[in-house]
Each structure stands twice: as structure tokens, then as C-alpha cells.
Amino acid sequence: MGGEFSRTVTRDGQGGGAKPGRDHNGQTLCCWMAGGGVKAGTVYGATDEFGGRSVENRMHIHDLHATWLHLLGFDHTKLTYDYNGRSFRLTDNFGEVAKDLIA
DSSP states (O other): OBOSOEEOSSOOTTTTSSSOOOOEETTOOOBOOOSTTBOTTOOOOEEOTTSSSEEESOOOHHHHHHHHHHHTTOOTTTOEEEETTEEEETTTTOOOOOGGGBO
């Protein structure tokens, strides 16, 4: 379970109106995983003391996708699609399985 972005820990600069809020935060997000080969009770990564920026075990989205595909039984390096005469990987030319998350 996760989202496509996180929220900042402080109110945004445009929040003085009737609906103040928090802006998008591309520096950190969290994802909750359970079952299907995920190591139980594992916390992977950490943020700064304010929760505004990832500082430990940062993971690129390609790594997260590679890990999910591995947990589903796919080798992400062989999972490709053809477009415009070229073969593309779903995880682009990147993506490493986060082995610390695998049971």
C-alpha cells in the first residue's frame, strides 16, 4: 500500500487562503508491504528528524518496481516490451531488488 507522492511536513506557502494545506513532497514517501515473501517486521529506510527528506536506504522507484516484480515471481531484467523497434524494460535500464526486504 502506498501513494504516488508524499506530503510536506509543513504548511505550503500558498496556504493562507480558505483551504490551507501541505504541498507535494518528492523527497520522501512510504510504502507498506506485507505477505508474499516480504520479510516481516522490517523497517527499510529513514527520514531526517522532521520527516521531510529520505536519508537512509533511499530507494529509486525502479528499485521498488524491481522488488515488487521479484516478489511476484518475475525477473525484471527479462520482462520487456517492444516499442518503436526497440525493446524496453519495465524498470528501464535500472532497478535492483532490495534483498533486505525479502524473507
